[in-house]
Amino acid sequence: MKQTSDKPIYVTQPSLAPLAEFNEYLQRVWDSGIMTHNGPLMQQLEKEVSAYEGVGDTVCVANGTCAMQLAIRALDLEGEIITTPFSFIATANIIKWERCTPVFVDVDADTWNIDPDRVERAITDKTVAILPVHVFSAPCDVRRIAQIADRHGLKVIYDAAHAMCVKAHGKSIMSYGDVACTSFHATKLFNTCEGGACFTEDAALAARLRRMRFFGFDERKEIVDDGMNAKMTEVAAGLGLANLKHLDEVRRTRREKYELYQCLLGGLDYITFQKFDPEEYNYSYMPVLIDPERFGCDTGELERRLQGHNVYGRRYFYPLLSDTAPLAGDPRGDGLTHARRIAERVFCLPLYHTLSRDDVERICGMIVESGRDA
Numbered sequence: 001m002k003q004t005s006d007k008p009i010y011v012t013q014p015s016l017a018p019l020a021e022f023n024e025y026l027q028r029v030w031d032s033g034i035m036t037h038n039g040p041l042m043q044q045l046e047k048e049v050s051a052y053e054g055v056g057d058t059v060c061v062a063n064g065t066c067a068m069q070l071a072i073r074a075l076d077l078e079g080e081i082i083t084t085p086f087s088f089i090a091t092a093n094i095i096k097w098e099r100c101t102p103v104f105v106d107v108d109a110d111t112w113n114i115d116p117d118r119v120e121r122a123i124t125d126k127t128v129a130i131l132p133v134h135v136f137s138a139p140c141d142v143r144r145i146a147q148i149a150d151r152h153g154l155k156v157i158y159d160a161a162h163a164m165c166v167k168a169h170g171k172s173i174m175s176y177g178d179v180a181c182t183s184f185h186a187t188k189l190f191n192t193c194e195g196g197a198c199f200t201e202d203a204a205l206a207a208r209l210r211r212m213r214f215f216g217f218d219e220r221k222e223i224v225d226d227g228m229n230a231k232m233t234e235v236a237a238g239l240g241l242a243n244l245k246h247l248d249e250v251r252r253t254r255r256e257k258y259e260l261y262q263c264l265l266g267g268l269d270y271i272t273f274q275k276f277d278p279e280e281y282n283y284s285y286m287p288v289l290i291d292p293e294r295f296g297c298d299t300g301e302l303e304r305r306l307q308g309h310n311v312y313g314r315r316y317f318y319p320l321l322s323d324t325a326p327l328a329g330d331p332r333g334d335g336l337t338h339a340r341r342i343a344e345r346v347f348c349l350p351l352y353h354t355l356s357r358d359d360v361e362r363i364c365g366m367i368v369e370s371g372r373d374a
Ligand code: T4K
Pocket: 010, 011, 012, 013, 014, 063, 064, 065, 066, 087, 088, 090, 091, 133, 159, 161, 162, 182, 183, 184, 185, 186, 187, 195, 196, 312, 316
């Protein structure tokens, strides 16, 4: 077995700009005393992210979860929302939290994203929206989803939590759907510590999202709409502005490591990679599927074995959302064949921009030997 690491290797590490660059933004906060309430740094971040992504409007918020809450509220949704069971819990529990009903349909066996045919078959007269996830940043079939939504008069909210700097059909993934919601959490490719954003091409909808994140106040501080507190702080925005300058480089170095994993593990018959166009992916995660029969043990056992070497991969996203206690029970949860198979086999290997090539090689060696020992 390959040598055990002295220091733990986690599934990810935050990508952070040099501290001196963040300090320049902190100095501005200290000088102005403006900490929050849609201050100048947050407004600058909205402009810079919109330009970076090439989208009409970016509405920065406190986290990716409340981005989706705001989207559901701003579109006045009440009823059934069709979504994927293969995602992080926030995708579906937020639908329920907003008093709508999540309806789970199966995913595509290769891209692991929601299957548009299944979406169309699940539509009833109660359906109000589709909430697909670009899981691990691989784009959903955005064109077919748009056709289905148009045909049935449904809204589309994309959970694009993983998908900063991803394009599909030549334009930002954030420009698809009525609203796309992303996360700027510490573990994401682009982070503001905690944070997130709603993206939309609809200026009126953007204005509503801005009011709703700020208690329902308009620009003159009059209460004109429903609202909550979902504002991004100036400190978070400053970190975002510092990190944004390094985003292309972060993506590039992660891609190199992803490709090294691919090269070292690609020949093994028990490992499958997610299917995507290499130019339409951001390499924020390193998910593989492990075939337990061929490998000799399941992903739970692999996880334990790697932990014995101080390497902490993760089983994102197991179990299926439809199998979690708060969300179980919808009979339409049956027939999630591909999603269940993927969730049982998925394992995310460590991937972050400072992970060394040596570490990638050692981790791959551990996997190969683990399979041999099983
Ligand atoms: N939709 C989807 C599809 C999502 O995946 C998520 C969030 C959301 C919506 C909601 O967005 P947010 O409301 O969170 O903005 C993470 C994150 O909490 C969560 O943002 C993320 N998805 C989810 C997939 O995973 P964990 O369980 O990975 O956190 P944790 O603490 O185990 O961290 C993993 C590793 O990262 C650690 O072993 C070490 C490293 N780490 C972590 C943190 C928090 C650091 O080095 N520094 C840190 O500060 O949750």
